Amino acid sequence: MKKKGICISFLLFALFSLMGCATTEKMYYWGDYSTTLYAARKDANDESLLKHKNTLENIIAESGKRNLRVPPGVYGELGYIYFRQNNNDTAVKYFEMEARTYPESRVFMERLTQAAKAKNTKN
């Protein structure tokens, strides 16, 4: 009987400590972000850069499926990849999505949008 009492109290304790941690459900889906970014940094080539771009696209798709907000900066980073590839219309589309998702990014996103549009008129 004694043992049982101790056992129960320890179980309760364990349960409480677990409950304390359980409230941190994930706000965002970041997928393989840090892994593919790290690989691209370590060895920047067409393959590693493409993989990281795929990660960004996957984060956007998966966030939609899970009904989560796309993490900060993901639309903007993807837009910048298109910007560098001179695909300026697509770039502008993503900059706009970043600004719509996170109003506090608008100042910077508008700056990037202007740069993309300027490139378009030059070409």
Place this chain on the structure above:
Amino acid sequence: MPNRQHYLFIGSICLMVLLLTSCAPKMVTKADKFPLMYEEMPVSILLLPPINETTAADAKEYYSTTLQEPISFSGYYVFPYEVTSEVLKMEGIYDAELLKDLSVTKFREYFGADAVLFTTIKKWDISYIVIASNLTVSIDCELKSTKSEQVLWSYNGTVVIDLSGGGSGGSIAGLIVKSIVTAINTATADYVPYARVANYRAISSVPYGKYHKGYLQDKEQKIVEQRQ
């Protein structure tokens, strides 16, 4: 009438409380430590290129890949570092060292950032002592307002891993440690997981931002008081 079982129950609870409190470091609430965070309520954070005080030349580049995620989970808008670092490079800013004593208000104008985050890599190395070797990653973080130019939050995250394993022979722990040691010897890559833990230790002390459920509700949450 309380019986023996009750005493045992209460006794074991008391013991656990004692165990938890006895070795605890000095604690302070987030609101007492970082009152300016609750006053200014910054929403958007611009990560500046890390300042590297170590001799590991590649630490900076690898470390900077680890910050965006944890800060977003604390509820802040983080500007895409892959983009902002490029823009800063075009402006000739490769390192935040130069910015330490300069005004940061221009980052509000250009990016619309409420605050900038300075990170300093203090340690990123393995030290070999006669009987032991330790891997240490230590990061100082400092969040500075682009409005008031005041330091809103600063904290250190440090991780020390004992790599010696102490003659544990064929045990599983020994094997794991051995594989870590070889991995570290072969590639710098292996610092990154520890950098993530160091980040986590530092960033867990930051008051939650707008996108976190606990926004403005964590004033009484306790954190470890660090000596500056």
